[in-house]
Amino acid sequence: MWQGKVRILSNEEVAPDCFRMRLEAPEIAGEARAGQFLHVRVVVGYSPLLRRPFSVHRISEKFKVKDSRLQNVEILYEVAGKGTMILSGRQVGEELDILGPLGNGFDLPGDMETAILIAGGIGVAPLLALAQEIVQSSKLKVQSKKVHVIIGAKMKKLVLCEEEFKELGCQVRVASEDGSLGYSGTAVGLFKELLSTLNFELLTVYACGPEVMLKKIAEITSEKKIPAQLSLEGRMGCGVGACLGCAIKVKNSKGKGKDSPADGGQMEEADFSYKRICKDGPVFGADEVVWNRR
Amino acid sequence: MEPKVNLSVKVAGIKMRSPVMVASGTFGYGEEYEPLVNLNQLGAIVTKGITVQPRKGNPPPRIVETSSGLLNSIGLENVGLEIFIKEKLPFLQRFNTPIIVNICGEKEEEYVHISERLDKVEAVSGLEVNVSCPNVEKGGMEFGRETGTVRRLVSKVRKVTKLPLIIKLTPNVTDITAIAQAAEDGGGDAVSLINTPLGMAVDIERRKPSLANVTGGLSGPAIKPVALRMVWEVANMVKLPIIGMGGIMTAEDAIEFLLAGATAVAVGTVNFVNPSAALEISRGIEEYLVKNKIRDVNKLRDYGARWKK
Ligand SMILES: Cc1cc2nc3c(=O)[nH]c(=O)nc-3n(C[C@H](O)[C@H](O)[C@H](O)COP(=O)(O)OP(=O)(O)OC[C@H]3O[C@@H](n4cnc5c(N)ncnc54)[C@H](O)[C@@H]3O)c2cc1C
Ligand SMILES: Cc1cc2nc3c(=O)[nH]c(=O)nc-3n(C[C@H](O)[C@H](O)[C@H](O)COP(=O)(O)O)c2cc1C
Numbered sequence A: 001m002w003q004g005k006v007r008i009l010s011n012e013e014v015a016p017d018c019f020r021m022r023l024e025a026p027e028i029a030g031e032a033r034a035g036q037f038l039h040v041r042v043v044v045g046y047s048p049l050l051r052r053p054f055s056v057h058r059i060s061e062k063f064k065v066k067d068s069r070l071q072n073v074e075i076l077y078e079v080a081g082k083g084t085m086i087l088s089g090r091q092v093g094e095e096l097d098i099l100g101p102l103g104n105g106f107d108l109p110g111d112m113e114t115a116i117l118i119a120g121g122i123g124v125a126p127l128l129a130l131a132q133e134i135v136q137s138s139k140l141k142v143q144s145k146k147v148h149v150i151i152g153a154k155m156k157k158l159v160l161c162e163e164e165f166k167e168l169g170c171q172v173r174v175a176s177e178d179g180s181l182g183y184s185g186t187a188v189g190l191f192k193e194l195l196s197t198l199n200f201e202l203l204t205v206y207a208c209g210p211e212v213m214l215k216k217i218a219e220i221t222s223e224k225k226i227p228a229q230l231s232l233e234g235r236m237g238c239g240v241g242a243c244l245g246c247a248i249k250v251k252n253s254k255g256k257g258k259d260s261p262a263d264g265g266q267m268e269e270a271d272f273s274y275k276r277i278c279k280d281g282p283v284f285g286a287d288e289v290v291w292n293r294r
Numbered sequence B: 001m002e003p004k005v006n007l008s009v010k011v012a013g014i015k016m017r018s019p020v021m022v023a024s025g026t027f028g029y030g031e032e033y034e035p036l037v038n039l040n041q042l043g044a045i046v047t048k049g050i051t052v053q054p055r056k057g058n059p060p061p062r063i064v065e066t067s068s069g070l071l072n073s074i075g076l077e078n079v080g081l082e083i084f085i086k087e088k089l090p091f092l093q094r095f096n097t098p099i100i101v102n103i104c105g106e107k108e109e110e111y112v113h114i115s116e117r118l119d120k121v122e123a124v125s126g127l128e129v130n131v132s133c134p135n136v137e138k139g140g141m142e143f144g145r146e147t148g149t150v151r152r153l154v155s156k157v158r159k160v161t162k163l164p165l166i167i168k169l170t171p172n173v174t175d176i177t178a179i180a181q182a183a184e185d186g187g188g189d190a191v192s193l194i195n196t197p198l199g200m201a202v203d204i205e206r207r208k209p210s211l212a213n214v215t216g217g218l219s220g221p222a223i224k225p226v227a228l229r230m231v232w233e234v235a236n237m238v239k240l241p242i243i244g245m246g247g248i249m250t251a252e253d254a255i256e257f258l259l260a261g262a263t264a265v266a267v268g269t270v271n272f273v274n275p276s277a278a279l280e281i282s283r284g285i286e287e288y289l290v291k292n293k294i295r296d297v298n299k300l301r302d303y304g305a306r307w308k309k
């Protein structure tokens, strides 16, 4: 974990309102894992007051480069409000105060043979780092062509990172809600279709995107007993586990606790607890999460 | 050689190398910030509020950012007294920094039980009696809004422990000086103020309160003027030393509190933005003293006593 100022090397709009920012950050690049995040102070002053969390999106080939200027980390972000608006205006050469890498990365089972990565919208951000990590790992037997990537977006011009995944050798499929590119429908629809053609054995599903999408994926993978890891979001304060502001409801004793009642009533006190998204996550097992958040 | 100015202070008998402490609930149990901050350089560490039994806390969303502020409704999530002693204190004990345990309860007996238990625990330097948590259904702030209840609670706790007692006051009262006086009358050794004033925010897209608990406590720069005014008022009315807090982000902010009458200060929300803030603020105070040829930080609080309305 490191906090300090790093130089902005680029900050480009890669799709409408979506930016990719490259940072010269040797302290982070050496340590960061896919699924972890950076807590970014978008201004020098206090408006906005809090840092903003962004997933590690891409790490320069850290083992190959010795020159610290080439040890880079990228984030991919969507302009969602005041903080990200300010960030999009930050200039190349300026310094940015970052804290990270924070949280836990994705878990890569050693016997995994196939991986499906499902991205909804800007949720693609941590999944590129994940694909990178899977493909570059010498410990894993999964080959890049057995890494299936589903990119879901509202429309063609919001489809992100298609080329980057292809360069890594992944099998890429695109879903657009308006049908302007690839499968016409949602990432979940395309995921269901893909599942019907695959052998489930030694498969792991990874997903990041809007909560409704993650919830549906959790239902599917739980029914088919496929292990799935989800990268979740929530409002964040400290980012390091100290303020307890980023709570998420989880079932007690993984998978065994009951789900929230279908009538939307309250869960029994003994059946759930709260975890911290920043420190215990942001990656959680799909069958762990209780989906009755507002 | 380093210019020699004295930064050390003594609050309620607790000696601190610097007047800058970290505020309860904003620094976890210390371990969370250890990778980033040299804990040996803090004035004191005040832990998250501890209750007898573990508490789950409130449903999310628990925090929301507001203009120059942060609203929180954590609901006193904590590991509970015994786990705190067994699993959290040993880590903190490794550092050469006073540990002040923030304690809370739904009933008077709970405050008494925790105090009695911690009295025997060597690692603890003092207790901060939280009669000001705005985010729990029962207890917390309920104990801090009337002089009678404050006096009674403090005197009950006083009977079971020799540990320094710092009473943490809520700003959600008509006259905070009367409450501070009650804390003194009950046998408290110091007061800390302010805890968070109650506030709220609404998400107009969802047409719902932004916090699941509807209301929450406001912290950060937005509350600083209110906190400062209360510290000054209390300093002029009661003899107890004061730990001032509320929206301190910079050394200049901290110096305002010290001039207004605080013996020490605590920083909270700023830790989330800049984990090294407490140490930077401490250095900033030192520079200020050197520049203004003031030999001892304890001289600052004499100024507030001279200000008249
Ligand atoms: C672990 C983690 C990783 C993230 N990674 C990325 C990433 O790689 N790329 C990316 O674009 N975004 C990411 N996000 C979300 C991003 O942090 C928020 O979009 C950003 O903080 C919004 O800041 P803002 O000031 O622009 O918007 P604000 O003005 O703060 O908010 C705009 C709107 O978004 C809501 N909002 C703000 N933050 C969140 C949140 N965290 N969850 C849900 N709603 C929120 C607000 O309530 C408001 O309605 C991540 C969040 C988390 C927790
Ligand atoms: C997330 C959060 C949790 C807090 N938890 C506690 C607590 O457990 N006990 C307590 O006495 N005060 C608690 N406080 C109040 C702070 O200790 C402090 O009094 C207040 O935040 C004002 O200082 P600040 O503006 O520097 O944050 C909490 C504040 C925040 C922001």
Ligand code: FES
Residues within 6 Å of the ligand: A235, A236, A237, A238, A239, A240, A241, A242, A243, A244, A245, A246, A247, A276, A277, A278, A279
């Ligand atoms: S953001 Fe503070 S505990 Fe997670």
